[in-house]
Amino acid sequence: MNYSGAEYACVQGWGIFDGPSDQTMVNGLLSWHVHLLELGLNEDCILGINGVNPAYAGANYMGAIQNFVNLLHANGIYTRLTIYWAAAGTQLATGQPPLLDADHAPAALQVIAQYFGNDQQTLIGLQEEPHDISWACWKNGGSSCSLGYTALGMQSALGDYRAAGGTNVVTAPGIDYANNLQQWLAYKPSDPLNQLMASQDIYGNNTCGNSTCLNAYTGPVAQNVPVLLAEYGETYDGSSCANTSTSDIVGWADAHGVSYGAWTWNTWGACSTLSLISSFNGTIDSGNYPHFVHDHMVALP
DSSP: OEEOOTTTHHHHTSOSSSSOOSHHHHHHHHHTTOOEEEEEEEHHHHHTOTTOOGGGSHHHHHHHHHHHHHHHHHTTOEEEEEEEEOOSTTOOOOSOOSSOBTTTHHHHHHHHHHHHTTOTTEEEESOSOOOSOOHHHHHHBGGGOOSSSOBBOHHHHHHHHHHTTOOSOEEEEOBTTTTBOTTTTTTOOOOTTOOEEEEEEEETTSSSOSHHHIIIIIHHHHTTSOEEEEEEESOSSSOOOOOHHHHHHHHHHHHTTOEEEESOOSOSOSGGGTOOBSSTTOOBOSSHHHHHHHHHHHHOO
């Protein structure tokens, strides 16, 4: 399951999470049989730079994330922490960049490693949704890119995290907002610990949004490394509250030993925002999509 908020609340200056981070919240997750919760992080909030309110940045930010992660672990829930929002230079990190920036991302990854690098119940995502780049740029960054800033490629990001002492499993996303894994194996970063997974975001109206595409492009990756469908949903824009695409996606994943995380455990208001719940105690929101996700998850072993 994905829980959105830690990537934007801090930089917007009003909190760290967009909702609770307490036992009642965790009990709601458990009622849906959630085994892993994903939290998006903000580069500026990790580092306490570019004018972020100190109350929601630096040690205050990372301490709150760590406390919540520890609570989740105490209840048998794994976590994945991923840099969602980042920006080069003095720009405030208010959105998803095409690729990580060399200005701040190495330091942010170092901080993440300091807090979570030996936590084998936490997966680390290098970035959530790279976009508008080539595969060469994705892997190498630097001169392989043309983004108006010096980009940090996945190979360097992984190397920085390992050099900082991070020993846990790392996930590297595809391109095109993490939807495209077509050349992931050809450009796979080298990991000295051999603890690298692929991650993909897939919605029913993505270019790759059904089992046919998954068979063609995700299946070969899954035969070589573990794959996580880090985000899935009926549509990425809330244009449908059905469960046709969702059923197809998770059915394929179950048949191929691929893990998946639904978007999203937030109370934003029904399917137009892909909210699965109307209350953080686990109350199912209206529509076929939330009910399908809930019923499918509680029926799994």
